[in-house]
Amino acid sequence: MKIIVFLSISLLLLMIGCNSEESKTTGPNNDLVNLSTYEVIQTEIWDQSCISCHMIGASYANQSGLILTADVSYGQLMNRVPSNVTAAEDGLSLVGDEGYASLPKSFLWEKINANDMDHFYQDHPEYGAIMPLGDDFLTNGELEFIRQWIEAGAPEAGQVADVELLTNEARYTPTPFEALTVPKSGYQFHIEPFTVGPGMDREIFIYEKLDNDAPLYVNRVEIAMQSGSHHFLIYQFNNGLSSFLYPPEGVMEKPFTLSPTLILPI
Template sequence: MLLEDYESSYHIIQVEIFDKYCTSCHVAGNTYAEESRLILTSDTSYASLINVIPNNEAAQSDGLLLVGTDGLQSLYASFLWEKINAPNQENFYSDHPYYGALMPLGSPALTNGQIDFIGDWISEGAPGTGHVADISFLDNIERYDAEFTPLEVPENGIQIHLGPFEVAPQKETEFFYYFELNNDSELFIKRVEIEMRSGSHHFILYTYPENFWIAVEDSVERHLRNPDESYNESVLSIMAYQIFFTGTQWRQLDVTFPENVALRLPVNTTFDQNPHYLNYSDDTYLGEVYTNLHFAESEPEHIAEILQLNVIEEIYLPPNDTTTIEKTFMFEDILIENGLDPLSITTIDKINILQLFSHAHEKMLEFEVFIIDNDPSTEDEQIYYNNDWEHPPINYYGEGWDYEHPVYPAIEIFPEEGLRLKASYYNWTDETLDFGFLSTDEMMILFGYFYTQ
């Protein structure tokens, strides 16, 4: 069908762009549609876009609409335009860190011509009928390819580089890559930087318990799934011993700990790098990750302990239904879950939370964390909220953070207090789901850092 034969500019957008690149996710029943409250199938797309407030708190605060009808001024107040404008990627992530990811997700960017055609349509008032956008824009089939810039090697620290490695089409690629640091003395980490190529679901840097012997070949990709998509049991058997050290679901991370706090690496630290990439396109692309660990000048007053609270057995999601799961971790549970010696717990009278972020998969609708205090007359206070499974906010608490995003008031947990985790999921499939490692399975994990006194 020739472009001139379509009924309208919007009809071209629907058939040539939305139907080809967007409706695999933005369709009724899909979690992306649930999270964004945006369905782009032809029966509802126009009404779902025009003069509709986006389901994103940051975009709402900035006064954006998905698509307005006020011509050129609506172009620069359009959340749809922000989300597809790949050539503006650098400013998108630096200026709007809480807008989520650029679209389409897990696929190459729209062509420059497709982006310009949609921009022209919005500038002309975004009508549902009539030919208002210049179809010659669509002749431009070049696509923006974001430049991946490796991190510079730190002056006082270590750089860890993984890749580049291939991410096969229409698959998820997740593996572990073990190596030994061979440090002959303790190291204290003051700052963490991570930079990775786009398309990542997450990157996690794990360590193992001190003096833990593990029979793993160094510098080899150990894939979570076998070629037949079954789990690799040799990988699963080791994961129970892994300790989260740092990681992110964002393409970039750069954070410096408060002046008196640092992470600790014991003598002979071993690392396991864990990238997870999603490729929903028909083309192979490359994944790559750089991690910089900057050393502190001296031993800090407080050692940042790793917070990792897992909910596993409780995850049971009936088909075609919404399920809410809650689990409480009291003061002692938090210490024990995160590897502190139970015999020493009596000497610890306070937990200071430094950082929190959630981890879940595509069926997640909301993830909330509440603090349970020892006053039964007060309601539990919400201290964390996330409704974007792919890009969970990383919240920092207390003074002294060298970080460009908001820092929240300090959180202190005392004996007889704790944290309550609450997550809601919509399982749109016809199968019951439980805990698993693919993005089509589910998880419910709270990560972060804390120190004790």
């Protein structure tokens, strides 16, 4: 199908960072051997890597409906239907208590298993992003510890995984970002680097003027984005919009400051 693009294209990019390296410790300590497996998950994984986003009042907690602070996290996870509509329709729960049968039906596991990232994004694009957001994924030891806990029925009490697993601090490393080759015909747009603070999200809207005298017929769009980014949208301006109302060219704007009557999705 051919798409006609008039006058301009604007870009929306969302990037989110949940981890804070400053607050994260490394490896297990001797006190962990006296804790239940879930207490270890809470103190060494949720508290270190997740609660900056998944705490009461945080924007991402409001969006996902998931709180991972110690007072409520277990009840928030167990046998709950995900707020993600597609995951719910697929029959997933956040964490089940059926042992081995629960792992492939766990939305939590789908979301944190960075080593299976290709499957996640190719087979389940509606599931959102791998967690924690950014490139500081859970370590292989943390993932194995959680996997064994789920396969043991995800108990709140008792020890079902060895804390020595946490000494494996290797983690999935995404392929470094590389800009696309400039096309022989067509247009290429580039968004300059920008920062996203720990526990924050940021949406970017950029207006780029094409200066085309006639409609352009687009039959292919190729996109490359930094790991941790998603929601790439392309719009054209309403043909009846006066040019003096256009936002500044090439300047990063907040999308919600623009009237929805000014733009039309392509």
